[in-house]
Amino acid sequence: MGFSGFRVIKEALTGHKGWGPLWRDPAPRAQYDIVIVGGGGHGLATAYFLAKLYGRHRVAVLEKGWLGGGNIGRNTTIIRSNYLLPGNQPFYELSMQHWERQEQDLNFNSMVSQRGIINLIHSDAQRDSFRRRGNSMMLTGAGARLLDRDELRQMVPFLNYDNARFPIKGGLMQTRAGTARHDGVAWGYARAADQMGVDIIQNCEVTGFRIEGGQVRGVETSRGYIGAGKVGVAVAGSSGRVMAMAGLRLPIESHVLQAFVTEGLKPVIPGVITFGAGHFYISQSDKGGLVFGGDIDGYNSYAQRGNLPVIEDVAEGGMALMPMIGRARLLRSWGGLMDMSMDGSPIIDRTPVEGLYFNGGWCYGGFKATPASGHVFAHLLATDTPHDTATAFRLDRFARGHLIDERGAGAQPNLH
């Protein structure tokens, strides 16, 4: 049954007795055409697009824990398409276009709010570089606005414009960017995929791949063997661990990124503000909490929690940028696992094992990419050819020297 304003009113008047589970809880079948490993945003979106755009319905999504319990529930919910390089920007713009019609497509409230993102500028050189990025964004239709100091001051008067080290000279704005409700994204895709016949199997950990003669035949799981024509792995954060079971080493290190939320406050921050020079970014959730974060901790970790030095660093960045938040009380902090790839860009490609496909290396940009990642991964799984916007995300690009290095930082995962 669909969601609508009418139905919300009807349920409110009848004691909310008509709501049921949003998806089934099926037992795994013996064989599927396509098995997706990982029931996070990307895995669920992949299953949804496989069924919707490519007519594949004998599809299972295997999740080791509960649906939405991984990185889709551990991010800062920002959506944007403000990249520079031709290998990246068209892909993220595809994602932005999906976000804009997400709720209508899924009939589910993902709370997509296009409140805009501003990257702050502190020097003439940085303005030049941001103007170039803005031009690159406009080439893909993403839109960009270069704000001078006065315009910026009218929008966000509370910033510390005269910081001695990083005086604020303006900003690059993407008005179409914003935030979305992270859980709602996972639930919306799960419900829509389930309605088209996809089996979503929770508490089902993949413990190995069955590979015969270089061809994948299925996966061993904690709920028994499941045969598969093709297997797509979308487990960013744990990619190294999972792909090692297929005998592959990846150009990826797993790192921890922390994020923070304060108590609920009245509306004060209009959109997303990023302070790259001070390793700090912030937005305000619909509940009023200030949601912010900074850099990764910088060492390999699978712990899903970080350490205090980075918390201090992020808090200092926040105080340098907007001293008014000094009185806000921190409610929670959490850490998510990041697939930090060697060039800071993702990988969506076939692997040396026939029938095994890989989607990972999202660094800390995975949430905004969720719809497009599902779309292009479904395209790859269904057609065996990369989607037009994802031709650069090759697994072998490192050995071939065709890196997509937005930061120009080289093979240093903890610097991306």
Add this chain to the structure above:
Amino acid sequence: MLIPHPLLGLRDAQEFTYLGDAALLNRPDPAAGEAGFADYVYLRDNPAGVHRELWFHEQGDRSWLVVTRNTLTHEILGAELARDVKLGGTA
């Protein structure tokens, strides 16, 4: 995290910068060719569990250490001078 520096005792991890897997000590022979160097530069074991890794004591004695650490718990199990490891002393 506190790193047990072999010469200086327990030091705060904030004094160090991190490089990555200690396998980076084993630079391949020039004859290994492009494939060998692509493996060395880009591919990682990235284990969940015990990991041997390079830390540089940048704000200390500027020595390189090989730290053994559990990536699931952040527990530090030991530290050696990278020089000793490289020269085969305790590798």
